[in-house]
Amino acid sequence: MKQLLAPLREHPVVGAVAIAVALYFVMASMGYASAFSIRSMLVLAALLAVASVGQTLVIIIGGIDLSIPFVIGFANVVAATLTGDGMPFWQVCLIVGTLAILIGAVSGSLSAWLKIHPLIVTLGIGTIVQGLVQLWTGGFPSGSAPAFVSQFVSIGGQIGPFGPIPVIPVPGLIPAVGLLMVAVTLLLAVTPLGRRLYALGGNPTAAPYALISPIAMWTIAFAISAFFAAVAGVLLLGFTGSAYGDVGQPYLFQTIAAVVVGGTSLMGGRGTYVGTVVGAIVLVQIRTILIGQGLDEALIQAAFGAIIIVLVSLYGREPHVRNTI
C-alpha cells in the first residue's frame, strides 16, 4: 500500500485526477452521467475554480485567504446594484475589480508587513467589507446581471455557431476556465512572478536574500485572490439571477478544500492550479453523488467532511518530523 501511494505523494495531481475519474464511473453506474448533469457539474466546478485561483496562489506562498466569501458577496451585490442603476457593464466591472484588488492588497500587505497571521487579517477585512456593503444597500440589495453574463454561465448555455463551427453545448464559462487554467499555470511555471511565489513559499527566510520582497509578493497574491473572488461574485450574479450578500459563504471552506484536495500543500512552496481545478471537480462530484443518495443536507455535510479527510489522508500527508531533520 505504501509503495502504491508513494508516486501519488510526489505528484498529488495524479491522485486527484484518478479520484475524479473513479468518481465519474461511480456516477455513471448510478445514472448521473447524463449530458445535463455533467454540464451542470462542470459549471458548478468552474465557478468554484474561479473563486479558488487566488486561494491557490496565496496558499503557495504559505498564507490563507478567508476574505474570499466576503469579496464574492461584495462583488455580487455591488455589481447588481450599479447595473440596476443603469451604469454600463464595463464600468461596473472596472469599479468592482479595482475595489477588489485594493481590498486584497490591503490584506496582503498588512499581513506581510506586520507579520500578522493572514487568517485574522482577512477575516477582519472581510467583516469590514461585508458590513460596508450592507450599510450601502441597507441589507436589501437589488438589481441583476446583464443577460449576456447569465447566458455565459447558464447550465443550458451554448457556444456558437460561428460560421462552419457547429454549436458546442456548453456555456462560455467552461472554455474560459480552461483558458484561465492555462494562463495561471503558465504564470506559475514560467514567469519570474511565479518562480518568486514558489521560492517565497518554499523558504520564507531565504527568499528575501534572493531579492524577493515578501511584502510585494503577498500584496500581489492577495490582490489576485480578491480580484478572482470578485469575478466569481459577478459570475454567481449571472448564475443565480439576483443579488445576495451571503452568496459567497459556502466558498469559505470550499476554496481551501479544492486547493488541498488538488494536492497543494498548506505549508507553502508546492502546488498547481491544475490540481485546484481537479479538486473543484472532485468536490462537486462528491456533492452530486451524496445528494443523489437522497441524504438530507445535514448528513451530506457530515459525509462531505469525512470524505475530505479521507482524500487528503491518501496523498496530502505531511512528513513526520523525523524526516524533516
Added chain:
Amino acid sequence: MSPAASRFLHRFGGMGFSFVLLIVLLAVNVALNPARFAPHAWGTLIGLAAPLIAAALASTPPILGGNGGIDVSVGPAMGFVNAIVVAVLINGAGIDSPFILVPVAILVGAAIGLVNGFLAAVVRIQPIVATLGTYLVLLGLTLAIVPSPTGTVPEWLRALSGQYSILPILAILAIWWGIQRFPYFHQLMATGSDQRAAYTSGVNVTAIRILAYVLGGMFAGLAGLSLSGLIGSADANVGPNFTLIAISAAALGGVSLVGGKGSLIGAMIGAIDVFLLQSALTYFNVSTFVLQVAYGLVLVLAVSFAALQERFIATRGRPS
C-alpha cells in the same frame, strides 16, 4: 531598561496591548452602562461572555503546539456537546444530574479532541483541513440530532448563565494551572517553538500534540455546557459562529498562530476584549451593519497594534 523590566516585557509583552485595551474598554463600558456592570449583575454579565471566553481558551492549546496547529472545529464541537447534553440526555433520556452531564460533556469534548489530534499528529493532515473535516462532520451530526432549536434545561444548567457562570472558566483555568506543574507544558511550548529541536531533544512531538487537541476538546466541552446554559435549549446553528471569533480573540490576546508563544490568560483577555467591544458597540444602538464594520475595524487595528508592539519588544526589550 532594567533586566527585570525587560524580562517582564519579554514574558508578558505579547498580551500587553490587549490588557491596555481591556482597561480602556472596561472603563468605556462602565461609563456607558453602569447598571449592566454593577456587582450584582456580574453573574449574568459573565454568563454572556463565558461561551466566547471558554471557546478562546479551547482554541489555544492546539495553536501553542505549533506547526500550523489550529482547531477550527471548536465551535461545532460546542454545538455538538450542546445537542448531546440538552437534546439527547436531558430531554431525550431524562437525565438531568450534573454529576453525569458534566463528565459526559467533558468526555465528548475530549473524544472530539482525540480524533482531531489523531488526524493532525498521526495521520499528519494539515490541521486546518483535518479540523475543517471534523467541523463539517460535527455540524452535520448536530443538525441531524436537532434540525430546529428545541428542549429546555434544568435549573443548575441555567445557573451557568447566571450566578455560577464563572465556573466553567475557572474549571478550565484550574486544569491548565495543573498542567503547567507538569513537564508536559514546557514540552508543548518547546514543540510549538521548534518541533525539530524538541524532537531531537527526545520530546514525543506526536503525543504532545495529540494531548494538546484533547485538552482543547475538553475545554470545548465545558464551553458547550456554558453555551447550553446561556441559550437554554439545543440549537445547531449557534455553536459554529464561535470558531473564528474565538481564534481571533486568542490572537488578539497574544497567542501567536505560529505556535509556541502565548498563554491561556492572554487568550482570555483577548476574548474579554472582544466581548466588551461588542457590548460597547451595541450600547450605541446603531444598525448591526455599523456594528459589524466597527467590529472588523477594531479587530484589524488591535492585532496591528499588538504586532507593532511585539516588534518594539523584539528590538528593544530583549532579555539581557
